[in-house]
Amino acid sequence: MVEPFRFRVNQHGPAGSPVREPFAAAEPKPGWVRLELKAMALNRLDLWTTGGLPGFPLPLPLTPGSDGAGVIEAVGEGTVLPPGLEAGSSAMIAPGLSCGVCPACLRGDDMLCPTYGILGHACDGTAATHVLVPAANLLPIPQNWDFEQAAAFPLVFLTAWEMLVHKAALRPGETVLVWGGGSGVGSAAIQLVKALGGSAIAVVGSEAKAMRCWDLGAEHVLVRDELKALAAKVRELTGKRGVEVVFEHTGATTWNTSLAVCARGGRIVTCGATTGRETTFDLRTLFAKQIQIRGSYMGRREHLWTLLALLKRNPTNPPFRPVIERVFGLAEYPEAQRHLEAGQGFGKVVCRVP
Ligand SMILES: [Zn+2]
CATH class of the missing domain: 3.90.180.10 (Medium-chain alcohol dehydrogenases, catalytic domain)
Structure with a gap:
C-alpha cells in the first residue's frame, strides 16, 4: 500500500x-x-x-x-x-x-x-x-x-464529439480536415469522423504518425510540410471543392490554411491554439465562401453517456477507442x-x- x-x-x-x-x-x-x-x-x-x-x-x-x-x-x-x-x-x-x-x-x-x-x-x-x-x-x-x-x-472524446456532432453538425459523406492527427484529440476525431460516416483527411508531422492515422481509419493522411503545398493537396483530394469541416486546435500557424481549404459553406471548428493564439485573416474569404467559424470548449457531460451507449453496441470491436x-x-x-x-x-x- x-x-x-x-x-x-x-x-x-x-x-x-x-x-x-x-x-x-x-x-x-x-x-x-x-x-x-x-x-x-x-x-x-x-x-x-x-x-x-x-x-x-x-x-x-x-x-x-x-x-x-x-x-x-x-x-x-x-x-x-x-x-x-x-x-x-x-x-x-x-x-x-x-x-x-x-x-x-x-x-x-x-x-x-x-x-x-x-x-x-x-x-x-x-x-x-x-x-x-x-x-x-x-x-x-x-x-x-x-x-x-x-x-x-473522457476529455478528448467529449471535446471531439462536441466539435464534430454539435458545432460542425457533420453529415455522412462529408470530409473533415483534422489537424494534429497524432494528438489525443486528433486521434479521437479521426475515429469519430469515420464512425459518423464522414471521411477524415489527417495532417501529421511524420511518416510514422501517418501510418497510425491510417490504422485509425483516416481516408487520407498528409505529412505536414509547406502549408501552401498542403492546401493544394487538400483541394486535389476533394476535387477542388475543399473540405466541409476543418477540425482546428492548432491555431495561429494553420488558421489561414484552414480558411483556404474550407469549402464554400463549410465550417471551421476550433478548440485550441497550440501554435499561437493571435492571428489575422482576410474577411473577404470568410464572407465570400460563406464559412462558419465556431469555438468549442469541452462538451455536454450527457454526451459521454451517448458515447458509452455507442460502445456498448459492439464491445468486442468498438467503433472508437x-x-x-x-x-x-x-x-x-x-x-x-x-x-x-x-x-x-x-x-x-x-x-x-x-
Ligand atoms: Zn450551471
Whole structure:
C-alpha cells in the first residue's frame, strides 16, 4: 500500500515543475465521492495549469489532472450514484464541473454554465492517488477496457464529439480536415469522423504518425510540410471543392490554411491554439465562401453517456477507442508532462497509479 500522495502546482513554472507531496484525502461531502485512482491521463490543460495562463488566475496551490479512472472508495452522506455504479465499483471521471441549477445546466449545456470549470484547473485534479469529484461526474468503464484506457477517454472524446456532432453538425459523406492527427484529440476525431460516416483527411508531422492515422481509419493522411503545398493537396483530394469541416486546435500557424481549404459553406471548428493564439485573416474569404467559424470548449457531460451507449453496441470491436502512446508511473508525473510538451508521440500520455 502506497502512502497517498499528490502533485502540486505551488507556483506557475515550466512543464514538469509540479511538486510531489504526501496528503490525507478528505472525506467526501454530500453529493461527492472519493475515488482511489488507478490511472490518470494528461492533457494540454495539465501544462496550462502548471504554466499559468495570462488573464486566467488559478486557485494555487492546485493539483493538476483532468482525466482519471479508479475505484469508488467513499461516498458522501445521502449521495445517489449514477446508474450502474455503487461503492466499490470501477468508474471513470467526466472532467467538467458545473452548478447543475442554472438555465444553461438545466437545458444540458453544462459547459456554458457561468461557474463551469474543469477538474485539475478549477479544483484539485487527478495527478494524485485519490481525488474528490461530484457523483454526477462518474461513469461506468466500458466493457473490456482497463483503467488506463478509461482514463485516456473522457476529455478528448467529449471535446471531439462536441466539435464534430454539435458545432460542425457533420453529415455522412462529408470530409473533415483534422489537424494534429497524432494528438489525443486528433486521434479521437479521426475515429469519430469515420464512425459518423464522414471521411477524415489527417495532417501529421511524420511518416510514422501517418501510418497510425491510417490504422485509425483516416481516408487520407498528409505529412505536414509547406502549408501552401498542403492546401493544394487538400483541394486535389476533394476535387477542388475543399473540405466541409476543418477540425482546428492548432491555431495561429494553420488558421489561414484552414480558411483556404474550407469549402464554400463549410465550417471551421476550433478548440485550441497550440501554435499561437493571435492571428489575422482576410474577411473577404470568410464572407465570400460563406464559412462558419465556431469555438468549442469541452462538451455536454450527457454526451459521454451517448458515447458509452455507442460502445456498448459492439464491445468486442468498438467503433472508437483511446490511443495510448505511453504509460508512466504516477511518481513520474513531472516527466510525463515534459514528454507531452515535447509532442513527439502519438496519442495519450497516461500515468498508472501504484
Ligand atoms: Zn450551471
